[in-house]
Amino acid sequence: MPTYEMVLLLKKMNQAGLKSVLTRNAKYILESGGTLRRMENLGFQRTPFAVKIAGQPRENNAHYFLLHYDAGITENSEILDKCRRDMDVLRSTSHVEHLTPGGDLDEQPKPECTIWEDMLPAPERPSVKVLLEQNEERQKNFAKRRFKYNSGLHYDPF
Incomplete structure (x- = not known):
């Protein structure tokens, strides 16, 4: 299974709301047979352009998150579809991070400390x-x- 990296842009909300949205999206990955490797919070930042979802006001700021996970190719399209249907997610996209079998992030060579x-x-x-x-x-x-x-x-x- 390849390792994917998904970028999630979430609406402005409190910490409890963020927790529920992230657990919901993590469940999408786990229910489809994938394994979640790690989550990274990139912070609350201004978006490059105003993001509008049908029936909702424009959002100029968003919470940025990175999800690293392993999943099959067909499962990845299902995961993305579920994330895009989520009303609290402004934008979501993913790309292949590793194509090696298993795609283990821990096997990367670590740079020498200088x-x-x-x-x-x-x-x-x-x-x-x-x-x-x-x-x-x-x-x-x-x-x-x-x-x-x-x-x-x-x-x-x-």
Whole structure:
């Protein structure tokens, strides 16, 4: 089963309302045979444009949530259909995050921690040293290619 990432834009509501909407949408995933991996709250933000649902006033702000879940391809279309029919959801969309069997998010390679290198002064960092060496080489090459007037004067008379 592929791993999907669903973005939900929810109406402005209190915490109890948010909890009920999120549990309802999580149940859609679980009832269709999917497994919910995690939920992320991206906060209450202004929408790029006013969102209008039939028979309701326009919404300029929304609660943004990300749901990561595993489901089959046909189950994903059912989940999206149920989420779009929910009156408290302004917008919902999903895309495939991983196509590997199982789509385990924990198997991703974790980046190496370089905080100790980043805390060094700039000239002592290994990445900056490489850049400084490259700059010195460029300066030497530029000096070689520089036009020489060979006029015996130390300035350009023209």
